[in-house]
Amino acid sequence: MSESTVSERVDIDLGARSYPILIGAHLLEDAALIDAHVRARSVLIVTNETIAPLYVPTLRRSLGERRIAEVVLPDGEQHKHLTTVSRIFDALMEARMNRDAAVIALGGGVVGDMAGFAAACYQRGIDYIQIPTTLLAQVDSSVGGKTGVNHPKGKNMIGAFHQPRCVIADVATLETLSDREYRAGLAEVVKYGLIYDVDFLGWLEANAEALATRERRAIIHAVRRSCEIKARVVALDERESGLRAILNLGHTFGHAIETASGYGNWLHGEAVAAGMCIAADMSARLGWITTADRERAVQLLVRFGLPTEAPKIGATRALALMGMDKKVLEGRVRLVLLRSLGRAEVVGDYPAEALNATLAQHFE
Ligand code: NAD
Ligand code: GLY
Numbered sequence: 001m002s003e004s005t006v007s008e009r010v011d012i013d014l015g016a017r018s019y020p021i022l023i024g025a026h027l028l029e030d031a032a033l034i035d036a037h038v039r040a041r042s043v044l045i046v047t048n049e050t051i052a053p054l055y056v057p058t059l060r061r062s063l064g065e066r067r068i069a070e071v072v073l074p075d076g077e078q079h080k081h082l083t084t085v086s087r088i089f090d091a092l093m094e095a096r097m098n099r100d101a102a103v104i105a106l107g108g109g110v111v112g113d114m115a116g117f118a119a120a121c122y123q124r125g126i127d128y129i130q131i132p133t134t135l136l137a138q139v140d141s142s143v144g145g146k147t148g149v150n151h152p153k154g155k156n157m158i159g160a161f162h163q164p165r166c167v168i169a170d171v172a173t174l175e176t177l178s179d180r181e182y183r184a185g186l187a188e189v190v191k192y193g194l195i196y197d198v199d200f201l202g203w204l205e206a207n208a209e210a211l212a213t214r215e216r217r218a219i220i221h222a223v224r225r226s227c228e229i230k231a232r233v234v235a236l237d238e239r240e241s242g243l244r245a246i247l248n249l250g251h252t253f254g255h256a257i258e259t260a261s262g263y264g265n266w267l268h269g270e271a272v273a274a275g276m277c278i279a280a281d282m283s284a285r286l287g288w289i290t291t292a293d294r295e296r297a298v299q300l301l302v303r304f305g306l307p308t309e310a311p312k313i314g315a316t317r318a319l320a321l322m323g324m325d326k327k328v329l330e331g332r333v334r335l336v337l338l339r340s341l342g343r344a345e346v347v348g349d350y351p352a353e354a355l356n357a358t359l360a361q362h363f364e
Helices: 031-037 051-063 082-094 109-124 135-141 171-176 179-196 198-206 208-212 216-236 243-248 251-261 268-285 291-303 315-322 352-363
Strands: 006-012 019-024 042-048 067-073 102-107 127-132 146-151 154-161 166-170 335-340 343-347
Touching: 006 216, 019 031, 019 216, 031 051, 031 166, 042 051, 042 082, 042 109, 051 067, 051 102, 051 171, 067 082, 082 109, 082 146, 102 109, 109 127, 109 135, 109 146, 109 154, 127 135, 135 171, 135 179, 135 216, 154 251, 166 171, 166 216, 171 216, 179 198, 179 208, 179 216, 179 243, 179 268, 179 291, 179 335, 179 343, 198 208, 198 216, 198 291, 208 216, 208 291, 216 243, 243 335, 243 343, 251 268, 251 315, 251 335, 268 291, 268 335, 268 352, 315 352
Parallel strands: 019 166, 042 067, 042 102, 102 127, 127 166
Antiparallel strands: 006 019, 146 154, 335 343
């Protein structure tokens, strides 16, 4: 097979760290494509116990004559911590991988975040390639170079910025993904419409049925537009000194939900969906969007079968967990809110009463 299986290509423009995001069906089987985009002759495939039997044999075939080692991690967000990452270092050492080796992250965001972090640290940084196999990873986590792990007291608290050399998003792998995981990915897709592109939001509403039933044409469009938006934002603010934080709409509330519920109980995308409803509600309380706008966002998430209500963890607990967010500046939680549909802002100077009322409404 040839590169003709690539339906869409999005380039992320970061000077010397620029790379392509290739989107299409059956890219994993495309040995010529894999060969062209995996430059290293020695690779460590990092995956997990669910994905390994499904996709490692195909990837190995496409990697051809390279020296290939493999590490299969336990599955789940609850394993996204430093002890699991050290297994990746062990595998790199045991296979005697040098700085010219590359890590290949084959899996969802959990595998991708840990494999990328290991690549950022091993011998002070080696190449890695993202082959995301969940919708969430294809539209979000594989792109942009954020890598890392959780700490028991806070999500994604330990990490590094390290851009991949290439992202290969094979949408055919989504066929084996559970409905719940697929829907969780749609939450991040909705996020892009809400923060950046009201026309895309309209497209999502018009194509909600096609997306819910996993029509390939619709998925490829959604992945491409999501990646384009993420690529544009990351190119402007790679290390999140400002604008990039808009990609975290719903995440500050969502991280509180995930941490309070125990990692893995609420899926990341589910927590983001409920968190975006809270952010939309607070934006409406401030008079930035109308209640009709807020309902438009909520109803789209409902159509995708996503949770729109937070668990009742208590406003005080939610605020304490939000205080661990990486957007906290001088003791104040900065929030991503909607100035209008399709336009997000990072805000630190909101009235405390608006946040308190929002937290009481959603967490009590
Ligand atoms: P995940 O990696 O846990 O994958 C979800 C589940 O689907 C897992 O059980 C996995 O084994 C399984 N799976 C993956 N691909 C499959 C396939 N093709 N067929 C069948 N099963 C498959 O979860 P996720 O939603 O992909 O990622 C969530 C993680 O991503 C969170 O840890 C979150 O913090 C992180 N994240 C990171 C960024 C970033 O910028 N780095 C952005 C968003 C989210
Ligand atoms: N998912 C948020 C970011 O990549 O910045």
